[in-house]
Amino acid sequence: xxxxxxxxxxxxxxxxxxxxxxxxxxxxxxxxxxxxxxxxxxxxxxxxxxxxxxxxxxxxxxxxxxxxxxxxxxxxxxxxxxxxxxxxxxxxxxxxxxxxxxxxxxxxxxx
Numbered sequence: 001x002x003x004x005x006x007x008x009x010x011x012x013x014x015x016x017x018x019x020x021x022x023x024x025x026x027x028x029x030x031x032x033x034x035x036x037x038x039x040x041x042x043x044x045x046x047x048x049x050x051x052x053x054x055x056x057x058x059x060x061x062x063x064x065x066x067x068x069x070x071x072x073x074x075x076x077x078x079x080x081x082x083x084x085x086x087x088x089x090x091x092x093x094x095x096x097x098x099x100x101x102x103x104x105x106x107x108x109x110x111x
Contacts (some may be wrong), residue, residue, distance in 0.1 A: 003051065003052040003055075003069055004050060004051060004052070005030055005042055005044050005050055005051060005052050006030075006042065006094070009032035009038075009040060010040070010094035010095065010097060011032065011038045011040060011097040012032065012038065014032055016030045016031060016032050016042065017030070017031065017032070018030055019031060029041050029042070029043055030042040030043075030044060038057075038097060039057070039058050040055070040056075040057050040097075041054075041055070041056040041057070042054075042055055043055075043056065045070075052069055053068070053069060053070055054066055054067065054068055054069065055067045055069070055092055055094075057100075057101070057104070058079075059101070059104070059105075061079075062078060062079050062080045063076065063077065063078060063079065064076075064077045064079055065077070065104050067089070067092050072089045073086060073089060074086070074087050074088065074089045074090065074107075075087070076104075076107075076108055076111075085111065087107050087108075087111050088107075090103075090107075
């Protein structure tokens with residue numbers, strides 16, 4: 001699955017900013033964290049910054065979800081213990097952020 005890297009945040013329509021981050025500082029992230037009610041991170045492909053490889057959304061301070069788009073894998077991460085739970089993949093619909101978060105929470109609840 002190929003998703004083009006958005007220029008604007010799908011939640012608030014603010015411009016996404018590039019940042020080097022992750023465990024090594026070579027990871028380029030495109031993220032929005034200006035708003036208090038959401039945070040969303042797009043990690044571009046190593047081959048081209050125009051394509052998204054991973055979408056990460058923190059749900060709480062210790063739980064986040066990740067879509068690995070190239071492999072069509074969906075994980076729920078416990079960031080504290082670094083334990084991941086693989087759930088059935090679904091294409092994230094970024095047009096309605098609240099609906100997406102509710103769907104993720106339902107997936108987690110019934111898994």
